Amino acid sequence: MSYGDEGLLARAERTGRGIALETLTGIRERARLRSPQRTTLHSLPFAQLGSFIAYKAKRAGVPVVYVDPAYTSQECSQCHHTARHNRPDQARFSCRVCGFVDHADHNASHNIRQRGWMVWVCGVQSTAPVLTLIA
Ligand SMILES: [Zn+2]
Numbered sequence: 506m507s508y509g510d511e512g513l514l515a516r517a518e519r520t521g522r523g524i525a526l527e528t529l530t531g532i533r534e535r536a537r538l539r540s541p542q543r544t545t546l547h548s549l550p551f552a553q554l555g556s557f558i559a560y561k562a563k564r565a566g567v568p569v570v571y572v573d574p575a576y577t578s579q580e581c582s583q584c585h586h587t588a589r590h591n592r593p594d595q596a597r598f599s600c601r602v603c604g605f606v607d608h609a610d611h612n613a614s615h616n617i618r619q620r621g622w623m624v625w626v627c628g629v630q631s632t633a634p635v636l637t638l639i640a
Pocket of ligand 1 (some may be wrong): 513581583584585586600601602603604606
């Protein structure tokens, strides 16, 4: 992850934004996929990072939403075509439909952001319990 010299939370506070995190299983899955040679045990720091971010965000009054992690790395952030073949390798994303090319993690982060936005909007406007949307 790279947020420049400014921390993620500081940036969210300054720009009045929230933070979208993948649910824990998503974080574990991503960590496992990123480093196939590592065991699930080694992905624990990623889960702890998520918990830490959520804790700090709550203290700072920055909203946090949790999104469904399914296929965030296989979905095109531009046209939303989702296919395993969009991901030729760990680093690259290349959409088979619209031709969009990006770094795989960067494309996935766009998807997480878009899903986070949907959760946020639905949570604010819907009278349905928010927990059903972020579970
Ligand atoms: Zn596409």
